[in-house]
Amino acid sequence: MATAAAHRTARTDADGARTAVGDTAEYERAFDAAVAADERIEPRDWMPDAYRATLVRQIAQHAHSEIIGMQPEANWITRAPSLRRKAILMAKVQDEAGHGLYLYSAAETLGTGRDELLDKLHSGRQKYSSIFNYPTLTWADVGAIGWLVDGAAITNQVPLCRCSYGPYARAMVRICKEESFHQRQGYELLLALSKGTEEQHAMAQDAVNRWWWPSLMMFGPPDDESQHSAQSMEWKIKRHSNDELRQRFVDICVPQAESLGLTLPDPDLRWNEERQQHDFGTIDWTEFWEVLKGNGPCNEQRITQRRNAHAEGAWVRDAAAAYAAKHTGETGAKQA
Amino acid sequence: MTNTDWPLWEVFVRSRRGLSHTHAGSLHAPDAELALRNARDLYTRRGEGVSIWVVPAAAITASSPDEKDPFFEPAADKPYRHPTFYEIPEGVKHL
Amino acid sequence: MTATVPATAALALGDDALVLSHRLGEWAGHAPVLEEEVALANIALDLLGQARVLLSMAGDEDELAYLREERAFRNLQLVEQSNGDFAQTIARQLYFSTYQQLLYTELAGSDGPFAPLAAKAVKEVAYHRDHAELWTLRLGDGTETSRERMQRACEALWRFTGEMFQPVEGLDADWAGMEAQWLRSMTDVLGRATLAVPEGPRTGAWSAGAGRQGLHTEPFGRMLAEMQHLHRSHPGASW
Secondary structure, three states, rough: OOOOOOOHHHHHHHHHHHHHHHHHHHHHHHHHHHOOOOOOOOOOOOHHHHHHHHHHHHHHHHHHHHHHHHHHHOOOOOHOOOOOHHHHHHHHHHHHHHHHHHHHHHOOOOOHHHHHHHHHHHOOOOOOOOHHHHHOOHHHHHHHHHHHHHHHHHHHHHHHHHEEHHHHHHHHHHHHHHHEEEEEEEHHHHHHOOOOOOOHHHHHHHHHHEEEEEEEOOOOOOHEEEEEEEHHOOOOOOOHHHHHHHHHHHHHHHHHHHOOOOOOOOOOOOOEEEOOEEEEOOOOHHHHHHHHHOOOOOOHHHHHHHHHHHOOOOHHHHHHHHHHHHHOOOOOOOOO | OOOOOEEEEEEEEEOOOOOOOEEEEOOOOOOOOHHHHHHHHOOOOOOOEEEEEEEEEEOOOOOHHHHHHHHHHHHHHHHHHHHHHHHHHHHHOOO | OOOOOOOHHHHHHHHHHHHHHHHOOOOOOOOOOHHHHHHHHHHHHHHHHHHHHHHHHOOOOOHHHHHHOHHOOOHHHHHHHOOOOHHHHHHHHHHHHHHHHHHHHHHOOOOOHHHHHHHHHHHHHHHHHOOOOHHHHHHHHHOOOHHHHHHHHHHHOEEEEEEEEOOOOOOOOHHHHHHHHHHHHHHHHHOOOOOOOOOOOOOOOOOOHHHHHHOOOHHHHHHHHHHHHHHHHHOOOOO
């Protein structure tokens, strides 16, 4: 395989291959065999249209989540209560922009450009994770996002490092490696609050109360209601079901909450000796679907800020393109 | 508002001296200079590199998966290209 | 000469870095293109790192950042100016990073207490200046709109640039020489960007002084109110 995928030719090749040879069945067998053998599918390989579409949708949504996800945390950069915390938070929000870029770049290998995906985000035709439609009301929310939201994201993402589509899997390896600090900083932040003054402790508990349930919703609807799950599992885009991952996350969080000295807001949460797992209460799926539909506390605010940043930046992007057009040839590719 | 899509660049990073550049990912930039800066900011934030190449994605010619067999299979049946093909008496050194 | 750190100088340099870092941090989530989110944050993080070292030379970094009143801050008025549009941010970056590179190059070559910090920071600052220059060229020599915006930004901030070369107590540097170099550098970069070098005065008419004397502009009070609010709301708490 070529190490570098020339994305543009990839697109025409993929189309060309299908029309020129016409023997789709043979390609399909090769694709199925590769997936079955746990090999990676690479950009220029033939793939079923639906596989491509599913990946574009999922990677785009993931990328959008990183970009929108910057907002709730960036909300506290200017108010971070110590310089150490301020540096950590800035680095984290910056990572999220970087992760968005890795992911858009992975989606691009499937023939869909970033501009097109951003258009879809801005016009509401593609979604981002609903968790970012909740507000960050206090400093402790920065900690709760790190511990719970990033924790849930990592639980979701680690299996994606083995996803059947090569560029997505590679982006996820990079992201997971970089994100390991995100969750730890959140936990450490909450720990400092929990062990701090009475007000700080209350602030931490309040944040956990508000973020716990939405974090559990991040794993998506229950398995029997999940639209895309079965096919994605078959294609090895997804490796575990929503409920499996949710359970894993709950089991991880319980002892961590104890060490924090904070309570998870679920009276039904208890160890089940027989299942060797925790039982937990019922998730309010009405809230989930409502927030997804646009009725969350921040849906409008988040997308408006994103649209504005993009629109207000148009003249800058145009200027750079105009400059490049005038000066092409003056600056060749450089080596170092 | 116009739609001036910045072109795509492939990024290659040399992680340390003595190693070759490896494909790290891609990014958008209006020209080579900014592509190089953007690559530095995006792909070496944690000290992952000592040197970067950026290449316009459109400038890469890649072998096609359809040609995989004619391209790569003929190389698979020439074991005499590999040192393990040869038997050397025990005790012979530096060979 | 051993290290009795001149506190005035540590505060002047530290406050410059702290305040500009804070301003750049305000861009998070608002940058004109995703690649610039990453670039601006990198610069902000470098500056914050410098600020923490410098403030720690003068005392406790958090006490100094969060518990001083506005009049006790010694940063240049230039760095506290609002971000404005991207052109204004780039003009501020160009003016400041060029100055900072000249100053840190001198300090790195001296045997004073700031030499180790300056030796590290000068590399960071060279990159900041490079970033600002590349964007000055693109905005100046880009479209009609971008040239207008960039020219306006350069004019608007010009009156804050004289203060940079006011000698700072405790810093042994050739201020007049740096100023001449800074002006040459501006003439060069702005010229290549097809922009006019502003002609207005480079200092305000107020004889009371400016940032280095603790006199700041209106946007700064609001900035500090936001920055210090949480820390001050929980006296004695640790974070």
